[in-house]
Amino acid sequence: MVLAIRNISQLSESTPAPSSPRAVWAIVCAGVVLASLDLFIVNIALPAMARDLHQTSLGQLSWVLNAYAIVYAAALVLLGRLAEGRRRDRAYLVGVGLFTAASAACGAAPSLPVLVACRVLQALGAALLTPTSLSLLLATTPAERRQRAVRAWTATGGLAAALGPVVGGLLVALSWRWVFFVNVPIGALALLLGWRWLPHVPGHAVPRPDALGALLVTVGTGALSLAVVEGDGWGWTSWPTLAAIFASLSTLALFARRCRRHPAPLVEPRLFLVPGFRGASLVGLAFSGSFGAMLLSRVLWCQDVWGWSALVTGLGLAPGPLMVPLVSSLLAGRAIQRWGPGPTVAAGCALFAAGVLWWALAVGPKPDYVGDLLGGTILTGAGVGLTLPTVMATATSRLPGSALSTGSALVNMLRQVGLALGVALLVAILGASRGAGSAAATYRLAWFVVAGGALLAGAVGLTVLAGWRGVERQRRAPASSPAEPSAP
Numbered sequence: 001m002v003l004a005i006r007n008i009s010q011l012s013e014s015t016p017a018p019s020s021p022r023a024v025w026a027i028v029c030a031g032v033v034l035a036s037l038d039l040f041i042v043n044i045a046l047p048a049m050a051r052d053l054h055q056t057s058l059g060q061l062s063w064v065l066n067a068y069a070i071v072y073a074a075a076l077v078l079l080g081r082l083a084e085g086r087r088r089d090r091a092y093l094v095g096v097g098l099f100t101a102a103s104a105a106c107g108a109a110p111s112l113p114v115l116v117a118c119r120v121l122q123a124l125g126a127a128l129l130t131p132t133s134l135s136l137l138l139a140t141t142p143a144e145r146r147q148r149a150v151r152a153w154t155a156t157g158g159l160a161a162a163l164g165p166v167v168g169g170l171l172v173a174l175s176w177r178w179v180f181f182v183n184v185p186i187g188a189l190a191l192l193l194g195w196r197w198l199p200h201v202p203g204h205a206v207p208r209p210d211a212l213g214a215l216l217v218t219v220g221t222g223a224l225s226l227a228v229v230e231g232d233g234w235g236w237t238s239w240p241t242l243a244a245i246f247a248s249l250s251t252l253a254l255f256a257r258r259c260r261r262h263p264a265p266l267v268e269p270r271l272f273l274v275p276g277f278r279g280a281s282l283v284g285l286a287f288s289g290s291f292g293a294m295l296l297s298r299v300l301w302c303q304d305v306w307g308w309s310a311l312v313t314g315l316g317l318a319p320g321p322l323m324v325p326l327v328s329s330l331l332a333g334r335a336i337q338r339w340g341p342g343p344t345v346a347a348g349c350a351l352f353a354a355g356v357l358w359w360a361l362a363v364g365p366k367p368d369y370v371g372d373l374l375g376g377t378i379l380t381g382a383g384v385g386l387t388l389p390t391v392m393a394t395a396t397s398r399l400p401g402s403a404l405s406t407g408s409a410l411v412n413m414l415r416q417v418g419l420a421l422g423v424a425l426l427v428a429i430l431g432a433s434r435g436a437g438s439a440a441a442t443y444r445l446a447w448f449v450v451a452g453g454a455l456l457a458g459a460v461g462l463t464v465l466a467g468w469r470g471v472e473r474q475r476r477a478p479a480s481s482p483a484e485p486s487a488p
Helices: 002-010 023-042 043-052 063-084 088-107 112-138 143-172 185-196 211-234 238-259 271-274 277-305 309-314 319-339 339-361 367-395 400-429 434-463
Strands: none
Touching: 023 043, 023 088, 023 112, 023 143, 023 185, 043 063, 043 112, 043 143, 043 277, 043 309, 043 367, 063 088, 063 112, 063 211, 063 400, 088 112, 088 185, 112 143, 112 400, 143 309, 143 319, 143 367, 211 238, 211 400, 238 434, 271 277, 277 309, 277 367, 277 400, 277 434, 309 367, 319 339, 319 367, 339 367, 339 434, 367 400
């Protein structure tokens, strides 16, 4: 793996042919599809993994998802900051190479611990390719078209993430290992085209990022996820649970203190002074928790309660993902321009919550696809299509060029933290399920919690982003420095 990455770095030394923004968009979105699709494609393969790897605990199995999300979150800003000081095309290709090699290792993993370890390597590759992909895209896109490019980049990632259950269902019909092996040809194609066509985007002088800060936030988030996942089994007042909570709170407090005092903090506090960035980051954190829990909950419901196969489950959930690009391309941009990001986010979160409440109020142990699942699936897809592109476009619209990689990585970091905590909370709620009847009641409780989280995210967006028109002003005014933010 190391040799392959070294070879990729050497190949990227040669001068590529001039590239159009569309060509760059296609190449970098291939990497985004890898990272986003893999984050959720594994959901639908969990039951098959459990059988093949002889796992009976959903809590232990959930680390296949959460180890990826937590390491991805912590490494995003660290590797994004490192990438700012180096050529972005080279960093992107190294990230794709690491992700592709780790995917092959995941597919061949003989046990759950080995699989989780390989998922950590995957997350490191994804954390490098994600911020550099957006940086390459923005560096080759005219300023007046950057917001459209960001929305398209975000919608591509959101669509890939939402399509995970569909693609996963098709692949699990062959073997759960193909949910990882499928990344290999996509990654190889991205490497080939990237080496040939990506422009050389030079880095600039940046201080060495805070690696200890990345370790602290990893331990803090992981300990909190561990406490939530295992709390029901260990006992919420048992010493292992309390120790995990204490470790989480103390390390996260140290992380916050270090960010305030370190000369090159992992999370730059001044970024949160940029109009729109602070509010969009909070919305992304809250909404992503509901988003991650929703995706896993409906997959588990269809397979464990209704007894559907992975293929039928994936096809049944397809209408939701199809709504994401449709709503994002036709409605999100117009809604932002007319009403601003706050009302747009609130509307998206309300649609999402309505879809989840549909399931909570309608579903029963006996399968009824049209009456129980379809309407909620369409509504949640429409909500994702309005919310996620708006969050990313708003967060990055006023960042200076020198902070684009770090800023976009920070927003994605918060989103991944939300995803991990959402999955952990769902696993904790479902841990009490016994039998189809009790499972129905437990899933309803979980869906009420998920809907409440989405409504909270919408309320935050409506409050902190109401009346802000930074996305439109970006077309007329230059981006301001984090140290000198414009007035909202």
